Amino acid sequence: MAVLVIADHDGAIVRDTTHKTVTAALALSSDVDVLVLGKGAQAVADAAAKITGVRKVLLAEGDAVAHGLAEAVEATVLPLAAGYDAILSPATTDGKNFAPRLAAKLDVAPISDIVEVVSADTFVRPIYAGNALETVQSADAKKVITVRPTAFAAAGEGGSASVESVAAGEAPKTAFVSEEMVKSDRPELGAAKIIVSGGRALGSADEFHAVMEPLADKLGAAIGASRAAVDAGYAPNDYQVGQTGKVVAPALYIAIGISGAIQHLAGMKDSKVIVAINKDADAPIFQVADYGLVADYKTAVPELMAALG
Amino acid sequence: MKVLVPVKRVIDYNVKARVKADQTGVDLANVKMSMNPFDEIAVEEAVRLKEGKEHHAAGTATEIVVVSIGVTQAQETLRTALAMGADRGVLIQSDADLEPLAVAKLLKAVVDEEKPDLVLMGKQSIDGDNNAVGQMLAALLDWPQATFAGKLVIGDGKATVTREVDGGLQTVAATLPAVVTVDLRLNTPRYASLPNIMKAKKKEIAVKAVADYGVDVADRLKVLKVTEPPKRSAGVKVADAAELVSKLKDAGVL
Ligand SMILES: Cc1cc2nc3c(=O)[nH]c(=O)nc-3n(C[C@H](O)[C@H](O)[C@H](O)COP(=O)(O)OP(=O)(O)OC[C@H]3O[C@@H](n4cnc5c(N)ncnc54)[C@H](O)[C@@H]3O)c2cc1C
Ligand SMILES: Nc1ncnc2c1ncn2[C@@H]1O[C@H](COP(=O)(O)O)[C@@H](O)[C@H]1O
Numbered sequence: 001m002a003v004l005v006i007a008d009h010d011g012a013i014v015r016d017t018t019h020k021t022v023t024a025a026l027a028l029s030s031d032v033d034v035l036v037l038g039k040g041a042q043a044v045a046d047a048a049a050k051i052t053g054v055r056k057v058l059l060a061e062g063d064a065v066a067h068g069l070a071e072a073v074e075a076t077v078l079p080l081a082a083g084y085d086a087i088l089s090p091a092t093t094d095g096k097n098f099a100p101r102l103a104a105k106l107d108v109a110p111i112s113d114i115v116e117v118v119s120a121d122t123f124v125r126p127i128y129a130g131n132a133l134e135t136v137q138s139a140d141a142k143k144v145i146t147v148r149p150t151a152f153a154a155a156g157e158g159g160s161a162s163v164e165s166v167a168a169g170e171a172p173k174t175a176f177v178s179e180e181m182v183k184s185d186r187p188e189l190g191a192a193k194i195i196v197s198g199g200r201a202l203g204s205a206d207e208f209h210a211v212m213e214p215l216a217d218k219l220g221a222a223i224g225a226s227r228a229a230v231d232a233g234y235a236p237n238d239y240q241v242g243q244t245g246k247v248v249a250p251a252l253y254i255a256i257g258i259s260g261a262i263q264h265l266a267g268m269k270d271s272k273v274i275v276a277i278n279k280d281a282d283a284p285i286f287q288v289a290d291y292g293l294v295a296d297y298k299t300a301v302p303e304l305m306a307a308l309g
Numbered sequence: 310m311k312v313l314v315p316v317k318r319v320i321d322y323n324v325k326a327r328v329k330a331d332q333t334g335v336d337l338a339n340v341k342m343s344m345n346p347f348d349e350i351a352v353e354e355a356v357r358l359k360e361g362k363e364h365h366a367a368g369t370a371t372e373i374v375v376v377s378i379g380v381t382q383a384q385e386t387l388r389t390a391l392a393m394g395a396d397r398g399v400l401i402q403s404d405a406d407l408e409p410l411a412v413a414k415l416l417k418a419v420v421d422e423e424k425p426d427l428v429l430m431g432k433q434s435i436d437g438d439n440n441a442v443g444q445m446l447a448a449l450l451d452w453p454q455a456t457f458a459g460k461l462v463i464g465d466g467k468a469t470v471t472r473e474v475d476g477g478l479q480t481v482a483a484t485l486p487a488v489v490t491v492d493l494r495l496n497t498p499r500y501a502s503l504p505n506i507m508k509a510k511k512k513e514i515a516v517k518a519v520a521d522y523g524v525d526v527a528d529r530l531k532v533l534k535v536t537e538p539p540k541r542s543a544g545v546k547v548a549d550a551a552e553l554v555s556k557l558k559d560a561g562v563l
Contacts, residue, residue: 010476067479067481069481070444070447070454070456071453071454074448092475093456093457093472093473093474093475094474094475096440096444096456097444097454097456097457098444099444100409100439100440100441100442100443100444100445100448101444101445101447101448101454102448103410103441103445103448104410104413104444104445104446104448104449105448107410108410108529109408109409109410109528109529109530110409110410110439110441110445111530112438112439112440112441113438113440122533125438126438126538127326127335127436127437127438127535128320128326128335128435128436128438129326129435129438130538131325131326131327131328131335131537131538132326132328132335132535132536132537132538133535133536133537133538134532134534134535135532135533135534135535135536136530136531136532136533137530137531137533138529138530139528139529139530139531140529171453173452173453173483173484173487174453174454174455174481174482174483174484175481175482176479176480176481177469177480177481177482178479178480179477179478179479179480180477180478180479181476181477181478182476182477190475194562219563227493230494231493231494236477237459237473237477237478237492237494238473238474238475238476238477243435243438244347244432244433244435244492244493246475251562252557252562252563262322262323262325263322269541272562273557273560273562274541274544275553275557281546286543286546287541287543288541288543289543289544290544290545290560291544291545291546291547291553291556291557292543292544292545292546292547293546293547293549293550293553294546295549300550303549303550303551304550304553304554306550307550307551307553307554308554308563
């Protein structure tokens, strides 16, 4: 049995979501290939070839696959699919976008967001905002799976696989128009060891920046937000942590002025240590917090900055 | 332009799901059910396309058909959509909880029949958390897809969609007919007014059976068990920031 992992990268480096997906793939089979799609992605392919356990890297290069359009991924992967028993990708917005499309083309049931590989045909995935875990056994000969990166350790960097070119597919009916990416020197939410996350309590975009950024800088942390904070325009959409945003599991998650709705908890309750700062002692966030500080963030955050030295 | 909006009846988003003791699933007896929140956003956008709200030209949508696959009570979900401004409904009755592949195949059959120019739907159902049906429907139809829409502009035979993606926003233009799945920030759905709720009672809902469509809806996945995730228990309250920092240092995370 052979497994194809579709790499997540930013055009220059392979994201560690790929390494984590390789770990899930290796639980299925020892024959794991990685497919890199992109324009000018040779360096990414070379880096993917170093991931421990990878048999071979396939590189599909071209303008058509420069922006991860699902239709182009479909056209690239379908001709390769016969050689694989399973196709895995991280459950990023890209993976979520193309994986079900591929599955439908292959007439298989996609298995979204797995957190455990029980055996080559049996997987565990969260449902109902993580309030239940479903163990499913697939009857399909070929499997199409997205992997929740926070649930798997990253594969190492001891490999030396070969890199082969494959044809890149087109997306004839979809055109890339533009993108607006959030630029930041801070770690990415998915990769950060510490996350400070702000909620509706911050009250304005200016206050969000003024309170969260110095704290994040001091801790070397990434910044997250609740849906309410994103909806209100305090933070970009990409910061949203939760059931329908990003799922994170840092060593330390500090929630500031966040109530702890089911949908928010779904995105952060697997963090190692959770801290909540909230002025309402009955806020549900305290039910999952290891350390709770019942206080107004306006005084608590400056005091925290001072205590951190 | 004709718009088709698939809507699903799911557990209300305010209710915390409880796993059944026999591990066969989630207990839905006497639980409040509602329209999947993302589907409300899709219905709202379709109605705005018809009314010409926001940046949409009036009459961009000329007819809105809503379709639900589910139990008899899913008619209530369709009524809600009709009260928001959809024109007519189709219920494909099924007591079985169909998988996304089966749902996508049934929706494809509905699209073949209704021939909409645009399918607007939720990005994710909040019960199964699949985030799959829209993409699968687009694949089965061989239509382009634009998922996780935070903004939608219809014009020049295209749906130009600003997508909420990891890292920020991406705008793509999909040639119609297309499938667009919606994200949280596309709009804020309206509450149906009493007169519109009354009016919706007279709108047509066609009730069909899965068998009417002749598609294979067999399960591909066998649910072996549904269990409760490990519980996190509440920790301790700290008196002030200084105590917090010392506890975090002791825990080795600072
Ligand atoms: C379909 C759907 C999907 C969703 N997906 C997500 C998701 O992915 N992520 C997500 O986060 N939410 C999501 N939500 C929204 C979720 O239900 C909550 O509405 C949201 O998480 C609330 O955000 P909040 O905690 O910032 O705001 P609130 O619930 O308003 O809480 C604000 C908190 O701040 C505290 N506070 C106020 N002032 C101060 C102060 N001065 N100092 C300290 N504390 C203070 C208050 O006590 C309160 O607890 C979703 C909802 C739906 C319907
Ligand atoms: N049973 C159903 N009936 C109608 N629409 C559905 C059904 N299941 C899913 N959908 C649509 O598909 C979207 C994505 O669902 P899912 O892939 O299950 O997360 C939902 O937001 C609905 O628009």
